[in-house]
Amino acid sequence: MDPSLVKIPAMKDLTIDNITENVIRINSLCPDERMKYILERLVTHLHDFARETRLSTEEWMTGLRFLTEVGKICTDVRQEFILLSDILGLSLLVDSIDHPKPAGSTEGTVLGPFHTHEAEELAPGAAMSHDPNGQPLLVVCTIKDTAGHPVSDAKIDIWETDSTGHYDVQYPDHDGPDGRCIMRSDADGVFWFHAITPVPYPIPHDGPVGKLLKLLGRHPYRPSHMHFMFEKEGFDHLITALYLRNDPYETSDAVFGVKDSLVVDIGTAGPELAAKYNVPEDHACLTYDFVLVSDEETSALRARNSKEALDRLGRKVRIVNGLPVPDLD
Amino acid sequence: MDPSLVKIPAMKDLTIDNITENVIRINSLCPDERMKYILERLVTHLHDFARETRLSTEEWMTGLRFLTEVGKICTDVRQEFILLSDILGLSLLVDSIDHPKPAGSTEGTVLGPFHTHEAEELAPGAAMSHDPNGQPLLVVCTIKDTAGHPVSDAKIDIWETDSTGHYDVQYPDHDGPDGRCIMRSDADGVFWFHAITPVPYPIPHDGPVGKLLKLLGRHPYRPSHMHFMFEKEGFDHLITALYLRNDPYETSDAVFGVKDSLVVDIGTAGPELAAKYNVPEDHACLTYDFVLVSDEETSALRARNSKEALDRLGRKVRIVNGLPVPDLD
Known part of the structure; x- marks a missing residue:
């Protein structure tokens, strides 16, 4: 040069x-x-x-060696840097900033490393888990917009572990999706399926992130939960999960995913749902009403939140392409 | 669990x-x-x-992908995370914190990625570069302690590029050290050798760090310099370098290594040195007096600097094993 x-x-x-x-x-x-x-x-x-x-130079070098190990263990199916971001609370923070939720809408949470693109679309009422040892669970949900109107034909990605706390892809010999499916909401915004009651499980902790957790005196467990991801034209992409109340790890999730509004009780179907969905009245049942936010409302809220947060920090910014940059004029 | x-x-x-x-x-x-x-x-x-x-989630993912690439390109002979730390000014900062220098002593600077353990110890006055195209340079240095006493029998590691700006190890077919040597200071604290005048060169920029520099509108060059590393029982390990004044990259070093006190002029031997070291009077010559700091003085200064810096930040700390931790009592 x-x-x-x-x-x-x-x-x-x-x-x-x-x-x-x-x-x-x-x-x-x-x-x-x-x-x-x-x-x-x-x-x-x-x-x-x-x-x-x-x-110190020694601590700096320890840090660089740790980051190198994190990079080295990454593969197409294992992203250890995401895991590191998860256990430092950064993933949840970034999701909260990028996908702000107005009051009354469903909050987002961490994606986690086990979403795949393998899941098949199943018909309403289908079974998405085939684990004979799982506790059968009927799941009945609705999707609405913030004005209370049903959202039909939304694509919903759902995934959970088997009864031993393992996702399908964690089995070396797995040959097709299980414990995961894609559903579409009907004209009333309803989707329903048969699953199993979620159980707690550890995040992958045989690598550098696991070593870090150990040094910090932390466990690698996530409380019992079921993942949901919603896509519908015109609405902000929602990545979320429902957590079981009173799980032993409810207040110490290794990846900081639990939010009060996402904690649910598992009840029984009762007479009405039992009749409608053809299960015994005492069948375990989870119901939840999801509320999606429009792209427009999300953009406006994101920009307003940014402006307010940076004003509080005394930084003059303008919003360019939806994101703040210093306002030097 | x-x-x-x-x-x-x-x-x-x-x-x-x-x-x-x-x-x-x-x-x-x-x-x-x-x-x-x-x-x-x-x-x-x-x-x-x-x-x-x-x-944003997209920016976060871009960052994690970048860190993954940095980890992936690391090998036994390439440490891209150190390079990343270098171009962000972190390496120089950590060195400055860990190796504080009292007034009058020689400042430290970045090690860089090209130090090896291959160099051979050469006799006083030997030639450490065999590049026939380099401009011959006589280097005559002294080492003293902060009280002005000569430091004898110090081990000095010295390394520089050839006249094309490449270190020996950058040649795939290199079969032994060149442009590097180990010297020992004599009873008067003197060491001297024949080298070539340093030239500017780019840091390795064919990986993710090079891509980052390009996106930032920065060049990958380092100004002309010669590396020195000093080891002597009882003295703080000194990693430093001497930089040539008026180098085109003097004020834009890609890795932030230049300090005023380390910038030197190359002169000519003159009558006295010419006679003493058997070179023509107009032979290019670099002289420098290095000053080493004792381990004890360094530890005390490091602890004092830590305490003062954290006091200024309003943090109450105590020093444990030479490093600060919060003082919660």
């Missing part, structure tokens, strides 16, 4: 105190405003972290 | 605002005080970063 093309601002004599402003200055020619802002905040926090901990 | 063993503090209903305190709370049983403090600061900064940027 021709040195005369070096246009970046001069810096020299770098110290503990001026290194941050110098790195930000050298990055200041980044043509992408949003990327420049992200890097500015990243460098500031990374440096403040080192300054506040007085990070 | 037996759920009754779950002792971690309860948390639930996680939101954008309370997720950080909840993650810190769940980590609070970590038996290692220092690790707990590091994780507390890490989680706080990671979350603040996401909150201040309003990080």
Whole structure:
């Protein structure tokens, strides 16, 4: 490269105190405003972290070796960096920021590493789990919009473990989906199916993230839950899950997924549902009414939340392509 | 695991605002005080970063994919995470914190990725570069302690590129060290050798870090320099380098290594050195007086700097094994 093309601002004599402003200055020619802002905040926090901990060379090297191991163990079917983000609460935080929910709508939560694209669409009332040892569970749900109107023909992805706490893909010899399905809501916004009562299970903890949890004195368990993902044109993509009340891990989920509004009780079908869905009255039954938010409402709420949060931090921003950048005018 | 063993503090209903305190709370049983403090600061900064940027799910995933690529490209001879740390100014910052230098001593700088353990010890006055196209350079240095006494029998590791800007190990067919050597200081603290005048060169930029530099509008070059590493019982390990004044990249080093006190002029030997070291008077010559700091002085200064920096931040700490942890009493 021709040195005369070096246009970046001069810096020299770098110290503990001026290194941050110098790195930000050298990055200041980044043509992408949003990327420049992200890097500015990243460098500031990374440096403040080192300054506040007085990070030693040995600790820094331990950290870099850990990140290298996390990268090395990643494969097409195992994303250890997502797992790391999950156990640090970052995944839940990013989802909450990106998919804000107005009062009365269904909250989102972490996707987790076991969603696949293998699930088949099943007819209403079908069985999505074939584990003979699972406790049979009837699931009856509705989907509405925030105005209370039924949302029909939504695509719903549903997945859960078997009765031993393992997803189908965790079995080396698995040859097709089980414990997962795709459903469509009917004209009344209803979808229903037969499943098994969820059980707690550990996240994969045989890698570097598992080692970290152990060093932190934490367990790798998730409380019993069933995953749901909703797609419908015009509505914000909703990734969520329902958690069983009083699960032993309800208040210590390894990946911070539990929200009060997503905690449910499993009851029995009772006379009405028993008659309608052809099960005994004492059959275990889970009912839930999901509320989806329109894309428009989500965008507006996301932008408003961003503006308010950054105002509170005293940062002047403008929203470009839905995301904040510093307002320098 | 037996759920009754779950002792971690309860948390639930996680939101954008309370997720950080909840993650810190769940980590609070970590038996290692220092690790707990590091994780507390890490989680706080990671979350603040996401909150201040309003990080989107897509950006988060881009970041995780980037880190995965950085991990994947690492090998025994390529450490892309160190390179990433270098170009974000973190490596220089950590070195500055961990190896504080009292006024008058030689400052440290980044190690860089090209130090090896292959170098052979050469006799005083030997040639450490055999590149016929390099500009011959006589290097004459002294090592003193902070009281001005010569430091004899120090082990000095020295390395530089050839005249094309490549280290020996960057040649696939390299079969032995060149452009690097180990020297020992004599009874007067002197070491001297024949080298070539350093030239600028790019850091490895064919991987994810190179891609990042490009997106940031930055070049991958380092200004001309020669590396020095000093080891001597009782003295703090010194990793440093000397930079040539007026190098085109002097004020835009891709890895933030340049400090004023390490910038040197290359002069000529002149009558005295010419006679003493048997070179023509107009032979290019670099002289430098290095000053090493004792382990004791370094430890005391590191602890004092930590205490002062954290006092300024309003954090009460005590120093355990040389490193700060919160003082909760």
